[in-house]
Amino acid sequence: MTSNTLFQQVLMIYQEWQAAILVFAAVLGSLAAGAVLRVVLTRLADRLHPVRHVWTHGLSSGASLPVQILIWVLGISLAGQMLVQRGGALQQDSLLAHGLGPVRDVMVITVVMWFLLRAVNQIQFNLLARARDRGRELDPTAADAIGKLTKASIVITAILMMMQALGFSIAGLLAFGGMGGIAVGFAAQSLVANLLGGLTIFASRPFKVGEYIIIPGTDLMGGVEHIGWRATRLIGFDCKPFYVPNAMFNTQPVINHTRMTSRRIMEDIHIRYADIDAVPGIVADGRALLREHPGIKHDFFAFNFSSCGTYSLKLSLYAFTVSTDYNDYMNVQEDVLLRIADIIRRHGARMTGPVSTVEMPQLRGQAAPDAIGEAPGRGSLPPMPPSLPPVPGA
Numbered sequence: 001m002t003s004n005t006l007f008q009q010v011l012m013i014y015q016e017w018q019a020a021i022l023v024f025a026a027v028l029g030s031l032a033a034g035a036v037l038r039v040v041l042t043r044l045a046d047r048l049h050p051v052r053h054v055w056t057h058g059l060s061s062g063a064s065l066p067v068q069i070l071i072w073v074l075g076i077s078l079a080g081q082m083l084v085q086r087g088g089a090l091q092q093d094s095l096l097a098h099g100l101g102p103v104r105d106v107m108v109i110t111v112v113m114w115f116l117l118r119a120v121n122q123i124q125f126n127l128l129a130r131a132r133d134r135g136r137e138l139d140p141t142a143a144d145a146i147g148k149l150t151k152a153s154i155v156i157t158a159i160l161m162m163m164q165a166l167g168f169s170i171a172g173l174l175a176f177g178g179m180g181g182i183a184v185g186f187a188a189q190s191l192v193a194n195l196l197g198g199l200t201i202f203a204s205r206p207f208k209v210g211e212y213i214i215i216p217g218t219d220l221m222g223g224v225e226h227i228g229w230r231a232t233r234l235i236g237f238d239c240k241p242f243y244v245p246n247a248m249f250n251t252q253p254v255i256n257h258t259r260m261t262s263r264r265i266m267e268d269i270h271i272r273y274a275d276i277d278a279v280p281g282i283v284a285d286g287r288a289l290l291r292e293h294p295g296i297k298h299d300f301f302a303f304n305f306s307s308c309g310t311y312s313l314k315l316s317l318y319a320f321t322v323s324t325d326y327n328d329y330m331n332v333q334e335d336v337l338l339r340i341a342d343i344i345r346r347h348g349a350r351m352t353g354p355v356s357t358v359e360m361p362q363l364r365g366q367a368a369p370d371a372i373g374e375a376p377g378r379g380s381l382p383p384m385p386p387s388l389p390p391v392p393g394a
Contacts, residue, residue, distance in 0.1 A: 026082065030075020034068035041067060051133050054126040062119030070111045077104040105165035113158035120150050140209045144227065147204030190247065194230045196334045197246030201227055206249070211258035218252070220244060261296055262320040263329040269340060272311035275349035279305050279313060286315070295322055295332035303340075312352045 045061040080100050124147045128140065207213045207224055213234070214221040222234035222242070231243040271279070286303040290296050301319035308314070317340070321332045344351060 024180065025126075026075050026079040030071050030078070033075070034071035036066050038068040050122075050126045051130045054130055054295060055123060058119050058123035058126050062116050062117075062124045064120065066111050066115035069114075069253055070108065073104065073107045073111060077107075102166050109158050109161050109341050116154045117151055118148055120154070124264050128158060144209070144213065148229070149202075190245075191230070193247035193250070194245050197248070197250045198227065198229045200250055201232070201246060206254050207256050207258075211256060214255040214257055215244070215248070215252050216255060221257075260324050262322065263324055263326075265296075265319045265329075265333050265336065266316060267317045267333075267337065269315040269317060269337075269344075269351050270309065270352055271315065271344060272352045273308075275347075276313060278289075278344075278347040278349040279315075281347050282344055282349060283315065285319070285347075286340055289336070289339050289343065290319055293332075293336060295328070296320070296336070297322055 041064040042059050045057055045064060048057040048060065050057045077100060124143055128143060201207075209224050209227060212221070212223045219235070220242075222236040224232060225235050225241065226233040229246075231245050232249075233241055233243050235241050266345045269283075283303060283305055287301075290303055293296060296319045303315065303317050303319075306316040308316050317336070319336070321329050323329065323332070341351065
């Protein structure tokens with residue numbers, strides 16, 4: 001067999017199996033190219049530092065797997081197109097010929113959307129890591145809000161592009177969506193209110209993740225763990241999580257306990273009426289104590305004789321601590337109160353509480369005992385008369 005004959009036989013075999021060979025080459029080439037690109041992008045992402053190369057690392061890390069899938073989709077669609085072209089007029093009118101293009105476009109849009117979502121997640125993580133590495137505080141609530149809005153925009157845009165690729169009219173779809181949105185808004189008012197509440201939290205940021213909030217008028221208080229589109233997850237003192245609908249934050253006031261600038265000390269101290277002459281000295285020494293105490297803010301404090309109560313003289317203490325830590329606050333308050341008690345003692349005065357006076361008519365005309373339960377010369381009360389005198393007017 002001559003070389004020309006062998007070449008002609010090979011050429012005949014190629015012409016007979018040309019379509020299958022081209023399809024096999026396209027599929028095999030796409031599989032190999034996709035695997036190679038994935039390995040290259042993965043190694044590139046591993047070599048890049050996520051803190052120093054925030055965007056490059058995020059894009060390469062997010063593109064490793066989607067790029068491989070994209071190459072496969074393009075290779076398989078190319079192989080299908082070859083089959084349609086080699087099949088003649090009958091094959092070109094088939095379902096494969098009409099559906100190949102839209103299906104390919106939808107798959108490409110889906111893969112690109114997947115890549116963008118992965119890249120957004122990785123870039124958000126890298127930005128937070130870079131802020132921590134540089135000693136700066138990046139608000140996780142704001143970062144989460146921006147990430148969610150970006151991902152929502154990507155998904156909505158991808159869906160509209162998919163519908164356009166499938167032959168739907170976007171203008172008619174938007175008009176129908178406007179009318180349908182009104183009906184859905186009336187049917188799901190609470191859901192819409194919660195979504196708007198979530199947007200309000202992300203925009204105004206009255207609190208963020210990690211802060212402790214209180215909702216006055218309710219028993220709801222706890223640390224913020226997660227801010228979602230529908231509800232916010234809080235963790236209470238008992239370490240039990242609970243969920244607050246975001247619509248509540250549009251109608252209820254919120255106290256952000258974490259953002260306080262100082263803690264308040266507000267106490268009333270009572271001393272005896274017999275110690276009225278010592279009040280000016282006690283007040284002066286108390287103010288000096290607050291003025292020099294390192295744990296008290298010196299821009300405003302008050303220690304005054306405020307009122308004459310029903311049983312004692314009242315001294316009012318009003319001050320703010322420098323530290324907002326609860327343990328520091330309790331230690332400062334304890335130290336201040338003990339020092340004020342020592343000042344009262346040094347001035348010869350005594351702190352007191354409610355006092356009741358008991359009048360005993362049967363003891364009238366007798367020598368008053370030195371103390372209750374202690375009669376002169378004896379350790380017991382004087383003998384009681386056999387009967388009490390009649391009460392006038394009884």
